Amino acid sequence: MTTVATRLIARLRELGVEDLFGVPADYNLAFLDEVYASELRFVGTCNELGAAYAADGYARLRGAGAVLTTFGVGELSAVNGIGGAYAESVPVVEIVGAPSTRAADARLPMHHTMADGDFGRFERLHAEVTCDRVTLTAEHAAEEMDRVLRSCWEHKRPVRIALPTDLVHAPAPAPDEPLLPEVAPVPPHLLAGFRAVAAGLLAGAVRPAVLADHLAERHGAHEALADLVAAGPLPAAAMNMGKGVVDESAPTFAGMYVGAASAPGTRAVVEQADCLITVGVLISDGNSGGFTHAFPAGRTIEVGASETRVGDAVFRDLPMAEALAVLTGIVRDAAVRFPLPEQPPRARVDAEPHAPLTQAALGDRFAAFVRPGDVVVVEQGTAFFGVVDTRMPPGVTVVSQVLWSSIGYTLPAALGTCVAAPDRRTLLVIGDGSLQLTAQELGTMARAGAAPVVLVLNNGGYTIERAIHPTDAPYNDIAPWRYADLPAAFGAGDRALSRRVTTAAQLDAALAEADRNPDRMVLIEAVLGPEDYPGRLAAIAAKYRPGTAGRTPAAQVPAGTRR
Known part of the structure; x- marks a missing residue:
């Protein structure tokens, strides 16, 4: 029954x-x-x-x-x-x-x-x-x-x-049809109308570009987006919430676009495009460098979840994947090779092996540690700003919470990714302050048989707050936990491996050990200076310091703050 x-x-x-x-x-x-x-x-x-x-x-x-x-x-x-x-x-x-x-x-x-x-x-x-x-x-x-x-x-x-x-045990009829009905085909006249208007805007473009965000992934348009980028090929940038939604290993990748905080080359690709195709973009403070984004006026095709805009023309009930398929056809038929961004080689950070570990050295080693197909879960704080510019290998999924920015989100979220995809390696990068809110779920990870690599950035407190509002006040300090002892304290036993590192050489050894133990949870406590900020964070935080002339209003403080 x-x-x-x-x-x-x-x-x-x-x-x-x-x-x-x-x-x-x-x-x-x-x-x-x-x-x-x-x-x-x-x-x-x-x-x-x-x-x-x-x-x-x-x-x-x-x-x-x-x-x-x-x-x-x-x-x-x-x-x-x-x-x-x-x-x-x-x-x-x-x-x-x-x-x-x-x-x-x-x-x-x-x-x-x-x-x-x-x-x-x-x-x-x-x-x-x-x-x-x-x-x-x-x-x-x-x-x-x-x-x-x-x-x-x-x-x-x-x-x-x-x-x-x-x-709970009350009788109910058995399902007699699928929960999700078949998607109705898009009316031909809607597709034709959109194609005509979009082709008109793209016809004279010599510097078109794509800017993608998280909604492309949520609405199942990841493959359609990849087809569009490849059709040109077109230079494609991503916003913070959409980290990983475009292939960052491809020559088409133009970098992460965060308004005025973008790298100059990325900013030029987006802001100087003569036809910018935005895909699933959400404008928020943390996603746009404090609303410093600048899209080309009147030269933008905005592809949303179920609605697409081309100038004043609005095409409702047009699914994202269908709109992207139309644009792919237009670009492919143009048979024009559009200029792609130059790809500067990744410069390895020369770190004295036995000198104190720095954010720059850590970020460099993490970039080399990520493998194709990994799931990278990164806390919205110094952790995110240290990882956001890491060019991910193909097939990497990045999980972060740029908009909501709830401190402590990523440790349980990494539990979820481990359970959802046990055949993929989950890498969690989290700050010490964030971990203290949800640390107990390390025990759940162990009990569920999850085997993530957890990189805890121990910089003695809320470093992102220190960057935004430098002060000697103690409210950004936290209790000095012994993070490397936590897996054992939460019952992981020999299912976990823990290491505390203070130098680049020790981090190299710990990461190599993690590679040799794919079936065990590996927690690496990386000790960093309390005022060692990732480069991207240092650039953005200066805009929001109290008393800074021309600073963004308090209501626009970037995502990643505690409240």
Whole structure:
């Protein structure tokens, strides 16, 4: 017999979800029994926030993720992670074990409530951080769960499904059609109209360029984007949130574009283009160098998730991949070889092997350590600014949280990527301050058999804050943890290898050891100076220091700050 629970599990698997992150609690235990009886694997985390972050990281690789919480206390613990997934367009399904419908109808003062009979409070709260939500009922459970799950997939944002305890084993009709309907073909007249307008703009272009961002990946247009770039070939830059969305090993790669903080060559490719094709771009402070971006006026084709603009012409209900396919045809038919950016050779940092380790030497060695196909998870702080200019090999996926910038996100997110893609190596770069918020999930990694390489930047506190607001005040200092001891403290035992390094030579040895131990978690604590800033961070932070003439308003402080 199909029940509400078994149908929900089946529908999750249709979305590609094979693992469920969460914390067991009395309101969700009956559902968990059904999970354990199914092919869906439960990954228990230390708290619900970590579970939400893990589901986010998982979804960025698998297309969707899922987290299980309990009513009230559990979902409020997870809500920051759900908010981040909403901000960054990540489809996460939050399943909330809820009190029975009988208790809700009688307005009983149940635990995990405010004892005022209002059982809709937390669903209303989630209206601000989800694209859809529902509390399932016996009469409409099947169609309502399907509706909400389709919203999650279509809009690429989180949803909340509350499952009352007395409905877990309630009968439900077995699915009689796929959850995701076939995509309707784009009307020919829409494609023809777009082709005519876009061809007109591209016809006289001699310096066209592509600028790509994260929404190209979220909406499944990665391959269509690669086809467009190759058709010219066209120079292609990426924004911070879209790090890795274009092939950085190719001669077409023009670098990372962050407005005035871009490398001069990258800035010229984007800002001097006579036809700029933007793909899935989101303009935010941290994505644009504090809103210092400058796109060529009247010469931009803006390809969005379901809408494309060419000047004043707007083409609605045009999927991103379809729009890119049209542009690929136009560029290929032009049969013109467009100028590509020069690729300066990567200069290795000459570091005295036994001198104190620096950000420059660390970044250089990390760049050499990354392999094709790796998953690089990098915290939005000094870690991100040290990695953002690393040219990634082909097939590398970069996971970061540039817009939401929630400190501590990446460690649980790396748990999610390890579970989502166990055949790929996950490399996590995280600062000491960020790690202190979610360090306990190292234990979950070990229990789940995950084997990431974790590079902890120990610079004694919130170095990104020091860069933005230099001060001797102690609020940027943190407790001096013994980071290399953490895997053992969290129960990893011989499944983990830990090293503390203070010099370039020691880091080289630790990275080589990590290569020799692919089946073990490897944590490398890299000790750095508290005011040793990556070059990109030093350039950007100076713009935002209090008292700086002409600085950006406080509301535009770059992503990566603590609050």
